[in-house]
Amino acid sequence: MTDQQQPVDPALWRGLTHARTSRRGFLRAAGVGAGALSLSSILAACGTAGVSSSSAAANGVGSAEWWAQQPETKTLNYANWPYYIDVAHGKHPSIEQFQQSTGITVDYTEPINDNQPFFTKIRGDLQAGNYVGYDVIVLTNNDIPLGQMIELGWAVPLDHSRMTNFAKYASPLVKDPSWDPGNTYTMAWQSGYTCIGYNTKYIKEDITSIQSLFDPKYSGHIGMMGIAVELGAVGLLAIGVDPAASTPDDWAKAAETLSAQKPLVRSYYDQDYIKALKNEDIWISMVWSGDVFQASAYQGYDTLKAVIPDEGGMLWTDNQLIPVGVENPVAAMTFMDYVYDPQVQALIEDYNAYVCPVPAAKPIIANQLKDPTVANSPTVFPDTQMVARSKPYYQFQNSADFDQWNNTFGPIFEG
Amino acid sequence: MEQHVRADLRGVEPERRHNRLGRTLSPYLLGGPAILWLVVFFLVPLVTMLSLSIQTCDTFTLACKLTWHFGEFPDVISKFGDTFVRSFIYAGAATFATLVVSFPVAYWIAFRAKRKNFFLLLLLLPFFVSFVIRTTAWQFLLSDQGIVLGTLKDHHLLPQSFHVLATGWAVIAGLAYNYLPFTALPLYVALERIDRHVLEASHDLYANRRVAFTRVVLPLSIPGIFAAFLLTFVPASGDYVNAAILGGTNNLMIGNIIQNRFLLLPDYPAASALSVILMVMMLVGIALYSKVLGSRTIEEYV
Secondary structure (H helix, E strand, O other): OHHHHOOOOOOOOOOOOOOHHHHHHHHHHHHHHOOOOOHHHHHHHOOOOOOOOOOOHHHOOOOHHHHHHOOOOOEEEEEOOOOOOOOEOOEOHHHHHHHHHHOOEEEEEOOOOOHHHHHHHHHHHHHHOOOOOOOEEEEEOOOHHHHHHHHOOOEOOOOHHHOHHHHHHOOOOOOOOOOOHHHOOEEEEEEEEEEEEEEOOOOOOOOOOHHHHHOHHHOOOEEEEOOHHHHHHHHHHHOOOOHHHOOHHHHHHHHHHHHHHHHHEEEEEOOOHHHHHHOOOOOEEEEEHHHHHHHHHHOOOOOEEEEOOOOOEEEEEEEEEOEOOOOOHHHHHHHHHHOOOHHHHHHHHHHHOOEOOOOOHHHHHHHHOOOHHHHOOOOOOOOHHHHHOEEOOOOOOOHHHHHHHHHHHHHHHHO | OHHHHHHHHHOOHHHHHHHHHHHHHHHHHHHHHHHHHHHHHHHHHHHHHHHHHOEEEOOOOOOEEEOOOOOHHHHHHHHHHHHHHHHHHHHHHHHHHHHHHHHHHHHHHHHHOOOHHHHHHHHHHHHHOOHHHHHHHHHHHOOOOOHHHHHHHHOOOOOOOOOOOOOHHHHHHHHHHHOHHHHHHHHHHHHHHOOHHHHHHHHHOOOOHHHHHHHHHHHHOHHHHHHHHHHHHHHHHHOOHHHHHHOOOOOOOHHHHHHHHHHHOOOHHHHHHHHHHHHHHHHHHHHHHHHHHOOHHHHHHO
């Protein structure tokens, strides 16, 4: 277990915390300055304030007293990413069980395809302190919206008295993580690898190295991700640099390598890459581990295969959290903790096949659900070797840092 | 009520005064909803966009402050100049293609068809399905090993490496397909309006069919061609769906960049600056174009 914990550097990624106070002061000054109704004040009025009075801490939201006052409502609105929960006969058995045992009606929706666009959509309501329409949302630790939710005070601190399953069963990979020490605001939904996927129908050799993504043999059939954090990380792995320890000089070198690769690349995808892989438009691609597993194990695309290359796979975690303005906080806590029950997690994990946050689900998947493929998969229940190959993402220090990253890797797929 | 009627009967003077006031106000009252609409959904967003393009934003807090920083404009032009050029080439090629394809169709419906409404409905029928779904359907149909290419490759009629998707041609074809009705309908309206007596007269003056077409029909349909051009070229230049779904690595259009900058990065000033530049280029282009063809035609057809 210690082996499993150690190589996953606890410095995965943390919010961009610097210079907040000065920014706040500077905004206030900007607000006061805009006095008379002139052109400049009209134009300035369109500026957006970054900080707002809707911050959870400012209103005591999430404190023990606040939690004590929350009524037990009977509905729950949950926003997650697609293909992330068990499906059987058009229903979600894990949710059905939850509804029966608690009497809470769950409206489970899948509106999140990418962190940034989703965050942009709910941002206005968060700022105004309105209910965003969801009691729980799921955000990834490798992109900035999660840090923004926490640092801008828009994530409700969790009620730790309602986290019994989590305390008992959560894997060390997601307990007390670097991006949310002490799990103050989040509980993981799943983790996953950004790694290589390929079609064995066209690629007969065993893929073991990230260099295969740069192989001219596959020209025109290589897929990369048009997501700066992901593309940059893979570029860094390709030049032999650990993304978490990289410097802007490394970024420039990685960007050069990626630019040189561009003529070989079919397209820069978002989660669309899985469609292109299934259509056989691309033969080898940057992928998210679970997508390929689902496609090959359950959807009949059995020639698709995902591998963690020798250089390593990028490990990310999607986190459940409660946004401010929440209407059903108690139901939210109940459900977030409910999925840490090994019996429930086994149902969910057996479907989505990402990296399981509950190790105790493994024997249940193997013995009760009789699915040894998932139970024995090293990308679902990582063994020591797999954990050693898990790479954390670069941790952005401030906005300028993040901007530089985007300006380095953005032009590759924006050109 | 009765009193009011009596007062009306007694003299016309008050009523006339009332009428005059109504006459002065009524254009404003009638225009009210439209003006309100334009202010809320056009003027406010436009000013916001103009303002954002000269603001400086913090990527993390998204706090933006007006700094009169005009540097964003030269910056995005140097970064995305090529993409602008590409967008106009794609949109121009697509517009040309739709004109070539839909002119004969519109001509046939306007001059020859018996059941015009039926054929117009046929023309529009595919467009009752969502834009994105139709484009995704093309992606599916044209995939490398799909129904069309896969079959041809299996019969060795095409080399194995041949592909249509992820090329500029695919994006242009997608644009042309998706904007077809915006070209066909104005053309149809223009052709339908042509007075048949004028055609008859041309024949009386010994014009054969070809001459009648080139000297009478075509010149009279120019306003329609102009309207069709505007309605197709302008939205096609800003389109991002076709490039995203059908394009590859070097086929992004300016709309894709704006979308990325707004939603993915987020880099609001650059996105706004790009939008402003695109809009200004369009307005200048349209102004020049209408100078040549006269602005009356815009009012009539757009």
